[in-house]
Amino acid sequence: MEGSVANGVSAPLPGRCAFYVAKKKRYCKMIVGSGKTFCGEHANAGEESEKKRIPCPLDPKHTVFEDHLAKHLKKCNSKEKPKPIYYVKDINAGSANEDEPIEEVIVLLMRACESRFHGFN
Numbered sequence: 001m002e003g004s005v006a007n008g009v010s011a012p013l014p015g016r017c018a019f020y021v022a023k024k025k026r027y028c029k030m031i032v033g034s035g036k037t038f039c040g041e042h043a044n045a046g047e048e049s050e051k052k053r054i055p056c057p058l059d060p061k062h063t064v065f066e067d068h069l070a071k072h073l074k075k076c077n078s079k080e081k082p083k084p085i086y087y088v089k090d091i092n093a094g095s096a097n098e099d100e101p102i103e104e105v106i107v108l109l110m111r112a113c114e115s116r117f118h119g120f121n
């Protein structure tokens with residue numbers, strides 16, 4: 001990157017944590033292991049700022065990482081009544097395969113979630 005000097009202020013120093021400490025107006029100076037971007041303290045903070053948390057479609061009282069949603073929905077404590085699509089799929093399939101129908105439920109939920117929280121950030 002031209003014009004950007006890796007001085008820990010405009011860009012993180014090489015081999016140092018890439019977490020920007022807003023309060024100090026510079027990047028964290030902790031040395032990180034090779035291949036790592038953030039120090040132990042900021043590993044979570046970095047992840048959280050990159051990943052988007054969305055309200056759980058089954059229970060908006062708690063949130064879940066967007067990319068963990070599919071996984072979460074399978075074990076969410078708020079999972080109760082199956083959606084109508086589940087019945088349809090279940091009847092058609094003849095046998096109850098838990099994995100396939102849930103994918104469709106997830107798609108529906110995500111769609112419902114998108115329209116419901118559209119414009120809501």
Ligand SMILES: [Zn+2]
Nearest residue numbers: 017028039042
């Ligand atoms: Zn750090």
Ligand SMILES: [Zn+2]
Nearest residue numbers: 056058059076
């Ligand atoms: Zn949940």
